Every structure is written in structure tokens, then in C-alpha cells.
Amino acid sequence: MHRRETPLGSAPNRPGVRRRASAQSAPGRASLWVLDGRLLAVVLGVLAALGLVGAALSFVVDLFVAPWRILTVDVEESLHLVASAIGLAGAFQLSRGVRRARVVILAGLALNVVATLLFSGPNLGRPETITPLLTWLALAVLTVLSRRADPSAERSPGYPWPPP
DSSP states (O other): OOOOOOOOOOOOTTOOOOGGGGGGTTTTTOOGGBBBBHHHHHHHHHHHHHHHHHHHHHHHHHHHHGGTEEETHHHHHHHHHHHHHHHHHHHHHHHHTTHHHHHHHHHHHHHHHHHHHSGGGGTTTSHHHHHHHHHHHHHHHHHSSSSSOOOOGOOTTTOOOOOO
């Protein structure tokens, strides 16, 4: 009996079991440039948490030290605070594999960009304004290119901790 050759990297099918077309990887797709959703969720979550802490501290310090800034600079900082909270929620959703997580993350990044463009318009050429804008743009591109995390691959229901 002649045995069928299988290409390198793929497991042979058992007799009577067909592979689904959706289970095959797309030929020519550059998987090196596609970021895993869980890794991106960790990166975005850490950055959003740092932004949340920084914006909150800045807002509280300005509230007590320079209350006249509340209607000017603090409006932008408040928008960055809200954007960080939205980004943190999106990172949690992305780590759980929720479909709309990318939309939430992109909304938070867009709010950061809009707040910076509205309130820091005269300073757009300065490095401390351009660097965050480029970072938010890069994070948006990575978010769009990332693969969605599979929530069923994490662990079985009813077993809330990793097996020994």
C-alpha cells in the first residue's frame, strides 16, 4: 500500500478525518508581522495603566497646586485620562478575545490624538508632542494587524487556575 506524503510542518490526517478549509493557514501570509492579541493586550494594558496613573497624578497635583489650569491644560489631561481608561478596558477585552476589543482600543487611541491636536496645536512640531502622536499611530496599526485571541484556548471552564 502506498503512503501519502505530507508537507513539512503539517500533521497527517487520520483516516476518515478531513481538514476544514478554515483550519489551513493562508499561503504567503507574513505571520511574522502579525502580532498575537494576548501579547498586544499586555503591552496596551501596561501603557494604558501608566497613562492612567500619570494623567490622574497630573490632574490631582494641578487641582491643588494650580487650580487656574483646570479650564485649559487640565481639559486635555482629563481627555487623556478618559482615553487611558478606555484603552485599559479595551486591553482587558482583547486579552479575553472579545470581538469588539479592537474598536474600543482604537477609540481610546483616537481620543488621545484628538485631544492632543485640539489642545496642543501650537506645539505640534515639538518632540514631546510628536512622539506620543507617532506612538499612538503605531499602536493603532499594531491593533489592526493583531490576531484575535482565542478565549477557548486559555483554560477549560470550571478550572480557574492553571493545572499543576
